Amino acid sequence: MAHEPNNWGRFGLDDQRGTLNLLTPAVVLDALRSATTGEVLSLAMPIRGATSSPAPTTVPHLPGRPLPQHFMSVDGGDYAAGARPIGEGLRVADDALVVTHHGTTTHMDALCHMWSGDELYNGHPAARVRSYGATRCGIEHVGGVVARGVLFDVARHLGLDHLPADFRIPAELLQEIAEPGPGDVAVIRTGWPLVWQRSHEEYWSGQPGLSAEAGRWLAAHDVSVVASDNAAIGGLDARGLADEGLADDLHLILLHRHGIHLVEMLWLEELGERGRTEFVFVAAPLRIEGGTGSPITPLAIL
Template sequence: MPEQDDVDAVSEFGNWGRWGTGDERGAANLLTPTVVLEAFKAVREGTTLSLALPIQGATSGPGASRVPHLAGRPLPQHFMSMDGGDYAAGTGRIKGEMSVADDALIVSPHGTTTHIDALAHMWRNDVLFNGHSANRVRSYGATRCGIDKLGPLITRGVMLDVARHLGVPHLAASTRIDDQLLADTAESAGVEVRAGDVVLVRTGWAAVFAQDPEKYNDEQPGLCHSGGKWLVERDVVAIGSDNIAVGALDPGGVFHGSVDEDIHMLTLWEHGVSLIEMLWLEELSHTERVEFLFVAAPLPIVGGTASPINPVVVL
């Protein structure tokens, strides 16, 4: 349990206090056994799809330029640590009969891989979600609301394919996905967002990187405040998208709207709703499926502010 001075007993914000003053999981508490079992009803075919971008290349190599990433963030560093490659730690020979390959990976999740944000990723006025002190987030990690507190997400997934709904391969950079556009997309798809869902919002923007990386890293379509509010009011567990920040980015790649309207503040800070960023949703879009079983688990990085994930849907 948090120390007494960590948590406000009562708060006016979103889901603060809803699951107790010591809660660090937020909306993930909605994943009761009943919700998880109900999610399996969405499985019809038994086929699976990964929604993750590949972790490829390194800052000093050409490979990573083929994978969407946020300019200015350190790219993944992938090394062969045994049996050749970028550097070798011995010959990799065992008793003269076998060879062993081993590698090392350094990843900064935010902006460089498909990842899920911890509730400790962003905060206001030195206070984290649920009133925990931001003094608990330091160079040694986040001892409050870290990604290790989240646990696996196994629930019904819902695809709100906004680009398909509007009949375009990808949304225009200036598109701000508001509550009405989400409601219209859901209605046309014949799906109702319900408590415990993970909702995936497709903009088509991930495919833009291969055509024009500079355009990809500038203004981006995404949720605006009313769209985010529409989702959190329906008690979703997490919101994912195929852009960089789930929320829209204004010209220059800056967050859309004021601090009070920021999607990260609304979801992570006020409601404890996780954000899943930089998804690859193109194959899922081609299936035209709007509900499915969603499975993802963050790495148990103690005190992490995010974790790479490989989200899988079962159709």
């Protein structure tokens, strides 16, 4: 940390929001000018079916992680108290949803998701992260994110449907596409989710992602969020692990050192087809107190 640029103390000694502090009312109002047509696109993967059916396996996910579970009662029953009468001839369908978000669905990482040594982002004690939740830097501090989104469609820029699994995006390639400003949400399209439709084994063989230098370049531009359609922002090897050392780990660079929240496993195909570099990005995580992250449905307003 002593030799790495970071945002510790920049927004106050008690700060738990990181670069989301850059989204002042004036910055949000300016971001809204990025919408010109009013078309709204969802950037989320679907949560599909219960694990008792094959439906969830049809959505891109990392192996070995519990899939989201969706249960529904269609007989007027109540999960907590059994059957409940609601009136003659009336029926109700109730839902129960269990989600483990990391690696299985579109989600946002909280600043307490990863750290090094004994300290979270901004020097908060890592001992505050317990099995009952994190009392520092949890996902509940995010609130709502409304910002200018900047799409870095790296695959399309290179004339590819998707990047190769071993491709690590350099900073100069991002610079060729766009120049983000303070508070912007940098959205990275690798096209890798398309591989799932062709071969699950190929999808699990590794993933393309940002290089460490690209992460530092985005941090130097004061982005508020880095979002991508891959599973880890950085690349993954054939074992599903990041292949850089700790000093270059993207989660440590962005979450831990700079307080930049991460959004992973986006669906960016419709957005990429529109050819828009700038748009309004809107997202809000569930208000899970002490959560290390949350599923979200990001929206792009064109």
